[in-house]
Amino acid sequence: MKKTRSLVSIAVTIVFILSIFSTAEAAKKVPVASEKDPVVFVHGFTGSSSSFDNMKEWLISQGWPSNYLYAIQYSDTTGSSVDNAYELQTFVKNVLRQTKASKVDIVAHSMGGLSTRYYVKYLEGAQNVDDIVTLGSPHHGTNSSYFGLWTEGAREMVPGSAFLNELNSVDETPNGSDTSAVIQCTSIYSSADTVINPYTSSIIEGAENIEISGVSHSGLLTDSTVRPLILDGLEDGGQNTN
Template sequence: MQRHKRRIATAVSAVTSSLLLSLSLSATPAHAATHDPVVFVHGLSSSSSSWDDWAGYFEADGYTSAELDAWSYSWSQSNATTAQQLATEIRNVLARTGATKVDIVTHSMGVLSSRYYLKNLGGTAYVDDFVSVAGTNHGTSTAGWCAWLYTSCAEMNTGSSFLTSLNSGDETPGSVSYASYWSNCDEALNPDSTALLSGATNVGVGCISHTDTNNDHGVYEQVRDFIS
């Protein structure tokens, strides 16, 4: 009788151990998140579709579609208004993915709203890496053609009060890692050096047109390596 009881106890113990092991394995996510979500911010007269090439490259390199957020906004409005909308977008991305921080990748005028978010709206707490691609960080004289039409463009014009405020003090606040990629023959940036950020990793990418900088695969590879 005692031997029979011991056999039963041994069998129960084995089944219990097997169940516990199975539960432990099933509790482990099959695909744990490995990347900060990337939030793409387009520029003047553009939309989320301007990031289609890079989104495809990121997916080919292991990012999931859930980790890539290209969104559109009304580019004619004040960059300060766009920054507030960006703050909401990032909160939504964090809630949806369960991540604690995002990486921001911007093009052209998109740097202005994104940097406003970082500097004035507490964004440094939610951003790991910030990337400026052909960014109008210190304004461009070419914005003169549309400054009288759009608030955003007037703010992007060299010497605007918006830019003076944005660039006062620390241009790269917080513990965020900053990088700026710029072309030496960018027809939309005058001067080309407007793209440079004090305190950032500033990288010249050679002679690439303004509209191609956020489509170019070579620039993409450098951005991917920086944020990873």
């Protein structure tokens, strides 16, 4: 009987030790939420939250927890970037409440970069945003907007519009009024983008401006050459939780 008990004791000890090693190995593989900022994806003119489905899957493969990835769907996809910025403000609040994070990162495509910058500059984005990556955003307007002048969103994207003049006044880099919250801003744009005309409109003073070639306007969302650039824009040291 004693021999049997000894064998059982040894077996239990071995199982316990193996479970510790298994737990340690699993911990290495499971992404720790606090090491990443939640990412909010912002679509552009006539865009959709589903535009980022593929990018979400890719970021999960790069270590982001699936519950840290959120794509907003604006109620008016051709409407004013000012109105959209207020929707973004509410959306980010909800993301921060759900994740318990202190800040989010934002990846914005096309016109989404304008509502993002407005949110940061004039609302409370300066306190709630860590990094911004814009993809083919018409920071200084696009001549393509003349084809949609019946929409407020297009009128705001006309080069030299009152909206753009206000947004780009004083400081083009969207750090808002909070000088202690410096936001890393990356603008990625393509010389093959015929929607943003001229494509150099995406250059924004104070940001890291990255020009690529051979990628279309919509291709910026899925092209494999863009992915590492987005990753660099998002990984500047992580964030702190509340």
